[in-house]
Amino acid sequence: MVGLRIFVYAVIALMLLPVLITFPVALTATSRISFPPAGLSLRWFASILTDQVLLQSIARSFWLALTVAVLSIAIALPCAFAAQRGRVRYRNVLETLITSPRMIPQIVLVLALLVYFEPIGLAQKFAGLVIAHLVVTIPFAFRTLLVSVATLDRRLEASSNVLGATPLQTFRLIVLPQLKTGMIASFIFTFILSFNNVTLALFLSGIGQRTLPVEMFTRMNVAGMTPVIPAISFVLSVLGVMLFVVLDRTIGVYRFLAARE
Amino acid sequence: MPRLAPQAISLALLVPILLLLIFFFLFPLAYLLHLSALAQQPTLQNPLPELSFVNYAKILQDSFYLSMSLNSVLVGLSTTFLTVAIAYPVAFYITRISGWERTLISVACLLPIFVNVIVSILGWYILLLPFGVVQQALAGLGIVSGPLQLLRTFPALVAVLVYEHLPFAVLILVSSLQAIPADKINAARVLGAGVPRIVFSLIIPLTMPGLVACVILVFSLSASSYLAPILIGGQRTPVLPLAIFSYGTELQNWPLAAALSFVLLVLVVTISYGFASAMNRIAKRGQWEFV
């Protein structure tokens, strides 16, 4: 096992290296991307807070992800119930249909939406972007929630029923609390999926309406990049690590992401 | 209160999702397919150009597009092979440990999906700059001197894609490996099998479905990947998604872009399913050997 251990730790080092390298590069005092950095200064980290365009893109990403996450659950949860409980005859077909958006390359999907949105006036509108995100996040939310719904203890509902609760009361007081963990996990992962998505936003967001990843991409690819980009990258990485650790210690990352296929 | 038939309620609950998928998934794809069979870009003056397969003909005959398709396939295959080769041992190790070590290793492996892709690419970009970290390390060891053109090469592109897709592979393989009941491995050990034999005769066959799923996923994601090719690969390793993007946005030739995307789709799907059914056949044939 020693050989394996060395191999694994070498892989870990390689995985962390690109992330860690952004930190010293962002600490530079000049405005050039170089390693080792010329001079040390925190100015680029500070400039995150004054870069209006960047801040707006962060806000946009946040609201987009929040909207998408809430809507995904709102749409996928009843669907999971219908698939699991309803006597729907073509359940397999339904499940395949719902997860099919994830089976085609995202670039094909986004091109299709781009050409489709133009004639119907949704191109470069926030609503269009939300819809595009929903198409790729709902399959995932559906899968996760389906597992939660499938593991509900129906005897709790029967007991509630006999004790006098209406179906709505049973749902509100007994079923929803049972689904809490699944819904939170689904929400968080859908939020992450939407926040980090580049391809959809790249094609579909309006000119002045860039999300954070798109803003970062544009600066890298076209507009010229200052060390504020490595700075924000590093901050995002740190947040990502913290989020991961919290999730792993509470919900168990493998359990829920494995439903992601 | 009139009681609705359960079937009616179920159908009602499904309406939003069905509407969404029909109007914003199936219709757009159908429209894209239609576009790919047009001779020209629809414009306000000419909203309904004639049907023609000229775009497909162009793609299949022009060596430029053919080499692009080949590149896409090569990129996909190389990435998949390396990713699985690295992810499998790592996933195996992960299933053998627990606690903080497991969290640490998992963080490192899964980080690329917790932060956006640009962050990952940026890191590699910095490392691979002509006077970046890699060049400095190699220069320090005396292997090279002067600037190193690592960006815009095939190996660099594959490296970044492997980095991007390792998390997916690790996730699938960890859950596949965890599903192996420990008593099967213990039985093999009691019977005297050594580690290599256990791995090849027992563990790999039992995780075959996970492996196949992994290969299909990584291949389709990396062959159709867009960002790494454009930021790292550049024009030296042109792949289909780059052309799709150009024709779709800057050059405004939607029919050609549509045709290219269906070519990509067909390539990815046929290779994926071809692989899956080949694996199925092998697995069935050799099944009794692994018992």
Added chain:
Amino acid sequence: MRATANPVLRFDRVSKAFQGQIVLNDLTLEMQQGEFLTLLGPSGCGKTTSLNLVAGLIKPDAGTIFLRGKAVDALPPRRRGLGLVFQSWALFPHMNVFDNIGFGLKIRSAPSAEIRKRVGEMLDLVRLPGVAEKFPSQLSGGMQQRVALARALVTRPDLLLLDEPLSNLDAALRKEMQIELRRIHSELRVSTLLVTHSQEEALVMSDRIAVMRSGIIQCIDTPQRVYNQPPTRFVCTFVGEANIFKCRVDEVAQGEAKLSCGTLKIIVEAQPGIVAGQTVVAAIRPENVMLALGSGSNEAVIMDAVFKGNNISYSAVAGGEILNIVTPPPGDGCAFAKGDRVLLTFPKSKVILLEAERLDA
């Protein structure tokens, strides 16, 4: 027994099938107010289905169920005024004991003072003071059981349904809970319908037992009569043990019938319709067979003797028939050993004449 006024529950020719399999077949049954009735039978006999039908969780294919004289077909479970305890207790894991028990009252918008009072009463009734703040996961099986019971009873239901509530408990706890349930029933006088496969539970707790097999009630009577005068072979062997003999009627005279089975001679009280030459099925319980050293007409050889603490269990062979006999333990050791020749006596009053089984073809 109880007053024969309106039965609290009535099954009127109820049938139910699942996926082509008939589970209940024309079931007719009446249950009186305040009685403790047990549906007893092996798995698959339809007892749980019957319970679910009463609760309204499933609907009958044919026939009607009446609660307090009213047909309840159109009534959803929540309006039937019932209490239900599942085998798994089904306590709401995200609520503490107080909220679990008070759930039924909260749904009925009872004022919180009343909820507090009644929940307190219930906790006293089931002898669980001081656990109101705890959560189900913090309670032992026995305690969860009592909470489930309290939850079902707090709304003062007309009928309490118990679906094998003691199956998940260990043996000692089960015995304790049997007595508890009996006590609670006599304190509250709530009509109780219990479903179980355990004959011991049925015998200990019930006012009446309905023995079911394949969707049909074979008999419904007090525990004593079910045990001592089982009408069919199934009931005889399901509730308690029995030695079964297929006999020929040799003679009927002076109110007695003389039967012979192999070399055994059995005398039983003649029932109307019994004539010489018939074949009948007779049974006698192991504890009612008397053993003595000696020889005579009902001779047997002891094959095995097992000391079981509070009794000795013998197996003996007589003319091709194997019998099980149980006796209280003598001073010390076994009275008889393997190979002993013994004389069997079958007291006339303890021999049971069984009807042919009442099974549909």
